[in-house]
Amino acid sequence: MERVALERKVLNENARIAAELRARFAEHHILCLNLISSPGSGKTSLLERTLESFSQDERVAVLTGDLQTENDAMRLRRFGFPVKQITTGGTCHLDARMIERALDGWSLEQMDLLLIENVGNLVCPSSYDLGEAAKIVLFSVAEGEDKPLKYPSIFFKAELVVLNKIDLLPYVPFDMATAVENARQIHSGVEIVCVSCQTREGLNEWLRWLSAKRQANKTVAASST
Amino acid sequence: MHEMGIANSVLESVRIEARRFPGRHIYKVGVRIGELSGVDPDAMRFCFEALVRDTDLEPLALEVDYRPRRHECRSCGRSFAPRSGDWMCPHCGAAESQFIEGDELELAYLEVEDGARSAGA
Numbered sequence: 001m002e003r004v005a006l007e008r009k010v011l012n013e014n015a016r017i018a019a020e021l022r023a024r025f026a027e028h029h030i031l032c033l034n035l036i037s038s039p040g041s042g043k044t045s046l047l048e049r050t051l052e053s054f055s056q057d058e059r060v061a062v063l064t065g066d067l068q069t070e071n072d073a074m075r076l077r078r079f080g081f082p083v084k085q086i087t088t089g090g091t092c093h094l095d096a097r098m099i100e101r102a103l104d105g106w107s108l109e110q111m112d113l114l115l116i117e118n119v120g121n122l123v124c125p126s127s128y129d130l131g132e133a134a135k136i137v138l139f140s141v142a143e144g145e146d147k148p149l150k151y152p153s154i155f156f157k158a159e160l161v162v163l164n165k166i167d168l169l170p171y172v173p174f175d176m177a178t179a180v181e182n183a184r185q186i187h188s189g190v191e192i193v194c195v196s197c198q199t200r201e202g203l204n205e206w207l208r209w210l211s212a213k214r215q216a217n218k219t220v221a222a223s224s225t
Numbered sequence: 226m227h228e229m230g231i232a233n234s235v236l237e238s239v240r241i242e243a244r245r246f247p248g249r250h251i252y253k254v255g256v257r258i259g260e261l262s263g264v265d266p267d268a269m270r271f272c273f274e275a276l277v278r279d280t281d282l283e284p285l286a287l288e289v290d291y292r293p294r295r296h297e298c299r300s301c302g303r304s305f306a307p308r309s310g311d312w313m314c315p316h317c318g319a320a321e322s323q324f325i326e327g328d329e330l331e332l333a334y335l336e337v338e339d340g341a342r343s344a345g346a
Contacts, residue, residue, distance in 0.1 A: 001252065002339055006242070006332040010234050010256060092227055124227035126263040127330060153263035156328070188312060 014128055017096035021103075021131025028108040029221035031214050032116065034130050036154055037138035038147075039120030042164040044072045045197035046138065046206070047117060051079035053207055059110055063102050064117040065094040072117065082106065093124035096131060113214060122147070126154035133217065134159035141165050142172050145179035148186045155186040160193065160209060167196040231264055231330070232272035236282065238332055246337050253286040253336035259329040260294045294327035 009015045025032050035043045047062060054060060061082040064072040073085035084102050086094060099116065116132065118125040126135075137158035139147045142165055148155040155161065161183050169176070176194070183190055193209060195202035239254050258264050266289045273287045296312065297304045300319030304326075312322050 002337045004242075004246075004335045004337055006238075006334055008332055010231060010238070010330045010332055012238065012332075013234070091230075123263055127227060127231070153261045153328075156261045 011127065011129075014096045017100055018129035018131040021096060021099060024108060025114070025131060025133070026221075026224075028111065029218065030108060030111050030114050031217040032114040032130070032132045033210075033213075034116045034118060034125075034132035034135045035138065036118045036122065036125045036135055036158070037120060037140075038122050038143060041120070041138045041140045041143065042197050043117045043120070043138055044075055046162060046164065046195070047076055047115060048079070049197050049200065049203055050115070050207070050210065051076060051081055053203075054079070054081070056080055058113070060113040060115065061106065061111050062115045062117065063094075063099065065098070065119045067091070067119065082111075088119060092119055092121050093128050094118050094130060095128045099130050112218075122151040122154055126151075126157055134213070136160045136162060138162040138164055141168050141174040141176075141179075145175050145182055148179070148182040152186045155183055155190070158187070158190065160191045162206060163192060163194045164197060166194050166201060167199045226268060226272075228264060228268040229272045229276075232269055232276055235273065235287070235332065236276055239282065239285065239335065242335055249338040249340070251282075251285060251335050251337050253288055255288045255290060255333040255335070257290045257292060257329045257331040257333050259292045259327040261328040262330040264330055266291055290333060292327050292329055295325050296322035297325045298322050 035046070037043050044064070051060070062076050063084050063086055064076060065086045065088060066072060067088055067090060069087070070085045073083050076083040086098050086102050088094065088098065094116065116130055135154070135158045137154050141163065163179060180192055183192055191209065193202060193205045195206055235254060235256060239251055243251055258266050258269065269289065270287055277283055277285050293306050295304050296307050298314035298317060298319050299321040301314060301317040303314070303316045305315050307322070313320055314322060
């Protein structure tokens with residue numbers, strides 16, 4: 001028997017397409033963010049609050065993934081920005097090929113922020129690079145403070161944790177300090193913002209993070225040209 | 226569960242690699258799976274076996290090299306496996322460490338039958 005070394009990624013094809021996407025985003029100075037959470041944590045609500053805070057001349061676009069329905073795209077189109085629904089059929093995550101196809105027909109020159117809402121799932125999306133600059137993980141106080149410990153991969157890979165539905169804190173047994181500690185057990189130093197998409201509490205902190213990230217992306221773009 | 230898709234990607238790679246070894250059977254594929262890769266080794270084995278069964282790839286074994294999370298101490302440079310949330314270096318007691326290993330999802334190797342079989346065998 002002969003042993004032949006391979007030494008490459010299992011998701012080699014996905015990695016190749018993701019690298020191409022990343023290069024295209026860099027060329028067009030686009031900041032791409034990949035939002036990941038369980039179903040019902042509030043990804044679409046966070047995007048609604050985000051889009052409504054933007055003026056109409058913002059160059060933002062949204063891709064939203066689900067197994068079925070155009071519901072999320074319909075919710076998000078109300079704000080007047082380009083939104084495309086990706087229905088995966090049965091697939092539990094978005095992959096780089098789906099993003100590549102969804103971008104077809106969109107002019108990247110018209111864009112400097114691309115927000116991707118992944119399929120609601122804390123496990124599978126963490127394995128698939130979409131060419132994003134950063135992954136953002138959301139979870140809500142109704143889900144319990146141990147989510148980071150149960151789903152370490154995504155909390156490890158995410159650059160920002162958004163803890164949503166803090167307006168429900170009086171009604172659910174959720175310990176904020178433990179939740180923060182759990183997230184930092186998996187990813188020491190990870191940034192955490194606490195928001196309520198209902199009462200809008202904390203949203204400014206999220207918008208500041210986003211704005212700083214966009215600014216940093218522009219600075220990188222300016223220095224590379 | 227995305228292990229089915231991931232197992233399928235492994236098999237696609239095996240089929241592509243097999244072209245480099247005409248007439249020789251591939252008996253084993255080695256895959257490195259990190260603790261933080263988001264892939265469960267048992268689910269992966271289950272899916273792999275189901276996909277290989279009753280195909281021309283049989284017999285083909287999967288060997289999983291599971292890699293726990295490892296950190297390197299910023300102070301003494303030695304590596305260690307942190308216990309959940311405990312980042313302190315067990316060698317020198319320093320608090321600062323850096324992630325070095327444990328998010329892999331990689332094809333490591335193939336075990337290929339020796340020599341050439343005669344055509345049609």
